[in-house]
Amino acid sequence: MSLACLAGPFLKRILLGGLCALLWPLSTQAADACHGSRDLVVVGHMDDDLLFMNPDLSSSIQAGACMQVLYLTASERKGGLEYMYRREQGVRSAYAFMAGRVNEWQQARLMVGSASITQFTLRSRPGIQLSHLRLQDPWLGPGWGSLTPLSRAESVPGQTVQTLDSPRQTLNREQLVQTLAALIRLYQPTSVRYLDDTNPVPYTQLCWRCTGHGHPDHIASARLVREAMLAAPGNYAQIGYVDYPIQEQARNLTLNEIHSKTEIFRRYAWHDQHACKGPAVCQEPAGPAAEWVQRSYYTSRADYPASLLSDSNGKLYFFASGEQNDAINQWDVHAQRWISLGGRTPEALSAFHYTDGSPGLFARDATGQVWFSRSPDENDWLAWQKIPGPRMLHTPMVSRRDSQAVAMGTDGLFYWSSARQPDYGWGAWTALPALEHAAYPATVSLDRQGRPHIFASNLQGQLFQTYQQSDLTWQDWQTIPAPPSSGGLASILNAQGHIELYLRDRQSQQLQRLIQGSQQSWTRPQNLGLQYVGTPALSLDEKDHVVVAVQKTPGGAIVLLDQGQEREVDKQSASAPALYRLNGTLYLATRPIGPEQRYRLLERRHGQWVQVALTQPPPPGGGQSFSEAPAFITQPYVQP
Template identity: 25%
Template sequence: MSLASRTRLAGLLAALTVGAVGVTTWAYGYGTTPESAAPGAALRPGVTEGTVLQVVAHPDDDLFFMNPDLSRSISTGIKVATVYLTSGEADGRNEAHSPHLQDPTAPADRAAYAEARQNGIRAAYAQMATGDRTSAWQRRSIPTVGGGSAEVDVLVARPEVNLVWMQLREARSISGDNPDSLRGLWDGKVPALGSQLTSGTPVETPFSYDKDQVVEAIAAIFARYRPTTIRTQDPTPGRSRGSGAFLDHQDHMYGARFVQAATERYAKSTDRPHFSVQNYVSYPNSGLPPVLDPQAGEEKLGYLKTYAWSDHQDWCGSPAGCGDRKTATRPAGAGWSRTIRYGRGDVTSWMTEGASGRPWAFTVLDGRMAYWTRGADKAPWQGPEFLAGSGMDTGATAVRLPDGRVAVFGTRTTLGATPQEYRRELVHSVQVAPDGAFGPWVSLGTPDTDDVSGTSAISAPAVAVDRTGRMTVYVRDSRRTLRVSEQSAPDGAFGAWDSLGGSGLQGDPVTATDPAGRRHVYAATAQSVLAWIQQTPDAPFGAPVPTGLPATTGPLSASPRGDGVSLYFRRPGTGTVATSLVTAGGTAPRFSPVTEEGGEGGYGSVGVAGGLLTGRAGAGTVGVSDTDGGPAWYESQMHYTGAPTALTALDGTAFGAVLGLDAVLHVTTAPPAGTEPPGSRPPSSPWYPAVPQPADEADAADDRTGSGWQR
């Protein structure tokens, strides 16, 4: 959205009630109409709708690790709020880290430094929303369910943009064992954690929370804002193999665990919309290849420079300062301005076909595994329906068994009654009969048996099925190696977690079987891609094979093609989609030269099926393209969460699916050939809700979403 468009929208929003805000406009383009719809349903293309709420540990975690998702959500006009758990007061000195710029005699003032960070955040959000960093805010104090108070800031020109400051004390150390911290409170080392109020805040009285009160306070904020998408950091980032220290800031990790507990509590309420959770990688981005193209990286860096008060101009009138001068010497962080990565939910294998070609799509909503399906002959989609059980992490992997039954896999977190009982495990559920109900969740345990409560940075599972119906699961463990567990027989129990080797693995492994029946497994590293490929069907894997492929941004997709398997990935620094065809059968697998799929860059995973690619286009919206040398990306007007997926129906039609920011499944089919005017940009490709709501229900949902929004 251009600055002029944002300005016009801001003027309109200021004149509207909050309940009417939040739906972006749609410009019709090329593509297909919905395949089916219920009588009386609203036949309108999917646009960016819903309510997005970020929860981060410190001021700037959102700018470093959740942008450009954050700025692009703001640009659509939907409701966006960010919650800061701590004040980020650090040592109380608003000065550069460089020793020659520091004044050791200057007194520490944690309240003032925390205020400076608030000023910088408000400026960055104002710039993202209006183009003017000085755009005014309304600030007030509200009581929290936990017995304290929080500051709520509302952007006057864009009242759907809110900031919530919980103002808890930060750890004041990346990894030091400081009991007065979120980590200490979670682990029971302190009975309560006190506040660190900023100077200038409308919150007047200091307070403290015990562990349950923090959970209650966050859950109450969820209830107030009614998000359909919750963004937070990674609760299990892993440890260093050398020192054993956490790979992320302890506030990031334990703040995310408090969010996990709060979402679990919020999910038990009934008067709320469905919601999804997206986790973001923070410090572990350091040292990994850049993800964003130069233009997106520069835009992100610009907001960070605003936050860092890089020009040092006194435009805010605050004695504390107008931004975070600690960040000013390195506003890009440790390469963070050029990257964005998801800690979970970046796998594209969450849709499969069951009996009679019936599609089944799975995703986690409200901490439970949800699914949508439709019958034969393009019958209407139905869903979401839910499998029993809660605690599911974002992400799903679905496979079809030879008899037409469907199995779904994922990871599950158990919070436990004590900190030592916190753990993650892999689980799966299988249909009892084709097109039938799903059986109970069955645990596969975890390959991480050490320090289970401290960290379990396992990946999403990749699952293969052999000709007899026996399933094999591949997962990256916390030591960054590949592990495998397989059934003893079809419908049998899974065995122990064996090691397949590899080192430095990143992201999620992927697997595919070539037309000859040979299984391929791939996993990215920071420098290249490793492969495990059977020489003959059912043969054991040997050591991982170096592929010689270039570095990737992380997410991989694999799909059978020709006489081999095509591997798809994004190029670092541009985000363009590239592919290599891998063929096996000789003494060593052969990797074709890397070719480009064309179009502008993007980021995140790419779904592949039947010549159709789905993924984030350059603007961050979901788009589609053609694997057979067709035109560049057809962009939509819709932003989404998680990863896209694609499937080829029995009639040969390829279609894609994503979960919108509104927690609704949206689908599309391939754009018709010949719709791109010569010499022009590719046209838009609309997506549609898989289960359209009747118009009156859709309007009622719009009124309910965000009903407690601040003005």
């Protein structure tokens, strides 16, 4: 029996291909041991994670998360097998340092999917595991501008890649994807972290330190992970990290974060003979690595909608997480300028009103913590504050009025919070009744009595609701009769005081509508005959009718459904739409197709849509740690 089979009593033992593998189970004991978070990290080389994914990795480890890291390549270039072993020692030293534990590891061999993987488990904290596929990693030509074995297997049909160590394995692209998908299913992560799959430069045209260029193994590893996630969907956050091109962007880490990231990388570099000769004479991080340890940027998918909102004086703004600065950004429609509000997030934002009409914002950082801010005065935003409680898988969904929010925690439960009076804070997350096999996200609306109702589905597509009762407890989840859905949930209180619920039919992928009647009854689902992706945007129009905006296909048309009439508003859009009504006027925002992050703001006048603004891209800088933001953020960034 392998060492893996002799591990501690709270580890899950799985027999795969005749070998015993270690993976964390979903039991309460394991969830407690992982503090509710299990990170799966996949990179090309040993040090990609340390240079491009920190400080998020160290923050998660310090918060008690479990972490499974898979290095795809042997990273042996310029040194062979012995160099590979030394680099593996280096990453073990770095992770032991991040965990604050003795650098002692237990080695095992396991089968996952089609591959045999070497795995090291930190003895004093077995939730931290480093795994190595050890794919050979030479250049297949003279160097940059050549393929590597991994990038060739990823991009050239019929090609394979071999491992460096014994037993020798030969894997093709499909087997690599299957292996990654099998790891996702077995480990059941709450976050999957990978490198940038969006780099448009062909592998054979990449060059060292050219503007915007990455490494072929980085890009290939990320594309394989993205495909594996499609094959193994689940309730986990997906976080991509920009690699080499971060050296071209503004420094966005604090001095404390830079110092921590530097010390972690040095623990690795002491073992890498091409980086330094040991602790006494090591100058690392130096060269480009010195730039990388000062920065951390997320891959943007450009499909997140903007969030429209007005202030208490009726002034319209919209908000977007920056594709270049990762910050929260506010566009002043009247002044035609951006204000960066700090923070560092890989996700969309949620905007809402407090009961006094002042605007507020939710953002989620890459470790799952939810932060909020409020604007008490025009262009003034208070420092970001964290909602206490568990970590969340996504930015909360929030009601437009009375500040009620819902999100799924890393434990698979839905949580609710509401704004407090009179301090404008948010209460700690409250767990809702358990919904077996729940799928995120949920949606929240208030009924005519002001009670929050929350709607969600499970992985089988069944639709459920719960609501807050008069004693402030939550009703057990109740089934809503509807065909199986594939998400796309949205809800709104109509002018007659009834909640309307919208969802995507799993079979036809078409928009369905249900309307709540008395005694929690619902109308039969009405098929609105419109296929769409993402989540519908909902608003009341100028005459208090519910209007729905959807995107038909990724990058495709934006279509408005108003009183049964379907109208195409935009032929192409990079993002889902956002709708908002202000002073009897309906507004719609979309992001045009193109490399620059611009937004179109349309206003409906006498039944016709008129463009009233086209933004400049958000500023290249302005992102920073949520926890070290200034008390007030007042300085605007004016586009040159």
